[in-house]
Amino acid sequence: MSSIREFSKREKPEDYYLRLVEELKKLNNSLNAFSVINEGLSSGMPFSVKDNICVEGIETTASSKVLKGYIPPFSATAVERMLASGFGFLGKTNMDEFGFGTFGLNSEKEARNPFDEKYVAGGSSSGAAIATSILRYHIAIAESTGGSIAAPAAFCGVVGFTPTYGVVSRYGLIDYANSLDKIGIVARSAEDIEETLEIIKGRDRYDTTCTGRALGREPRKRIFIIKELMEGVDESIKSHFTGFAERLKGMGYAVEERSVSGMEKAIAAYYVIAMAEASTNLAKYTGYKYGLKNEKYSEHYNEFFTNAREHFGIEAKRRIILGTFIRSASVRDRYYYKALRLRAELLARMEPLLEEGFVLAPVMPIKVPKIDEAKGLSPLEMYKADMLTIPPNLAGLPHVSFPYAYIGGMPLGAQLMTSHFNDYSILGVVKEWERVFTYRFRYNIGSL
């Protein structure tokens, strides 16, 4: 039984929500999962919302100083649908500023791994994954652009689902890169994800790209491991991953290695598109309409805007500068248009493969790093950590990240991807996996 149904059936003590909030606040002080906790929660299965998704009347900053004090006058479509289905809003979850990060460290309060606080939680939906790992009954509404759901889900040992691009309305999502952004779900089981997806998916006229196409459940008997994706994977992970593949064979899947050329170009294409779009999305933060207000109205608008934009974090500034360069007329063909072509080519190469079977890969090429290690990485090393999550994200393919092993007490995550709009099928595989493999959790706040 899904925890959603279980929760609705179980008798709750009168002070259930009070105690839940108290315990959560205490633990949050050390893990930094939430930026806002709704102390008034008094009914419904708790759900959290990544801080780049608007909730009416609740400060929504996408972890950015430039948005401090922004209280949206409307809720995201996904949030409205959750509330309408009886879920209770528990709070806003921490993230890397505007989604720019793989480790959850580009935030005023760095996110920490619930298995061991010395380790990163992963990003950018760091809080969503931590919250799921520490709360017994809870659903996280998160968002992925290039791996922001799969990565923290893998590091925190929970299930992270990113639907086909356009399945869940992005209305109310603070844009990072609109052609790549997907609202998705983090939960403790594939069943919970499937039930939540039923609620939040579907046509929304406030998001033109959200078409409401029906989702398939076409099973595949074959699972492909792409050789080129495995090349950059850390040796310490490979043997565990091979062991996992063997177990899948035992479950009746034919696991085969396949070669897909051009995979190595995915990271570059992704960052070019993501930065080009991000630099235009961040242009609106000029300090006079919402968020942090620059009150010096006597200045010339150029100075006024410049001063307001000083409050972006370093990674945001880097992406604004690179993105603006990529868009400039002299190099637009060489970078922006080329990246768009590469995206189409990558999808064209993967599509035939995905018609035959699922694609399986580790989520991250490395073990969960310590916070200090991650801080020492150069931007380029950081971008490289996304090499496995970028292909499905760049191509808008549905993918699910789930724990398959533990090393030294820390979880390892694998991801399964399938063709566009065949979203339910991969959740089916994870459901099968969950029957033979038990996920571990260090905390179970709100147990009944």
Added chain:
Amino acid sequence: MKIGLEVHVALPTKSKLFCRCSADASEEPNTAICPICMGFPGSKPMLNREAVRMALSIARALGCKTPSNISFLRKIYFYPDLPKSFQITQLEEAVGREGLVEYKERGVRIRRVQIEEDPAKIVRGDEYTLLDFNRSGVPLVEIVTEPDISGEDDLRDFMTELRSILYYLGVDIERELKVDLNISLAEQRVEVKNITGIKNIADAAHYEIERQEGLIREHRAIAAETRSYNEEKMSTVQSREKESNEEYGFIYEPDLATYDVSDIVPEDPVYATRIADSYAKGFHANAQQIREAILFNRDTLRLIDASKDSNEMRIVMNGIAILQRHKALDIEEGEFLRLLELLRNGTEIDAGIIRRLRLGEEININMRANLDELDDEIRKTIENEGALIEEYKSNKKVFNFLVGKIAKKYKASPRYVSERLRLILEGEEKGHRAL
């Protein structure tokens, strides 16, 4: 001389281009706004289908090729009137490309017709700047011509033709219009930006042509530059801010993806100039007079259309002129045809008659009787009533009795009969036939 135009017109849609706010910018400042047209974080554009339909109609009317899919671009620049710091506009996959506007046996090629959003309105004071976001997101169409306009007269003719075509698609550019003008007399292209209103276009062009002619006469170089038009001084001045397409950092607008317009049915265009010319030819009437009547007036075109079989364009134009005087051009076609009958019968049309026509009242004139027949009848009556006639001068009642008798017998208007009767009696006295 080469002149090219970029014409920006507001589309008269009820709501804005990307949200449901009223597009009526005359509302109380900053009341017709929402998270979308204010560019609030989290909002996304929703494309207004009616705006797309109007833009497609314009593109089609200007002879453009119209694609089955359109897409939008972000044009990024920082200015306080632009809430998102980018404007959603079009370039390559615009609603229309490669069109042609024909008039007076010549043509101006249209490079592109594109949809874009209007920025907010800036109100400047000495010590402050105010922003009204009611205008932010109002749908605009930009029409870009090739530099095919050959001079001031040609510019005027082109604008008249364009204005008429747009008028018949429901877009009145006399209300609001912004134009960028490219003028090159020599090699270098000069752009005059932000000219508002039809009259100022001609004035700006006139000034700029004279300025460039002066430079050429003096063998001085014409700089390739952007200038702006000063309405009060009726002159152009060099702009402080340099702009070029290179600096806008265009990317696709990913929130709108590509938009299928193949099932949108555009409105049929009306080319009033061509219609006027064909009527003028067909009825041997004055083309200029017909053109003036119908270029920017769908009522007159409707009335002319309704009466085109009447074969008497002179009476039709007379009827239109009368209605224009009485501000009654919105009369129904059937009533207009009755009006033409009255005119043919020589009835003097006054406000009362027009009112009765529009109320659908019977007007007592024998529609079938023609002027001469009625006059003959009046004469017959005069002969038969010889004795009474003698008295008509001294006794008003006798005159009225005769009028009533004739009017009743011939179902004619008493007013008309009394006029004819008086004229005939007076003429008879003087020994010759009146009129």
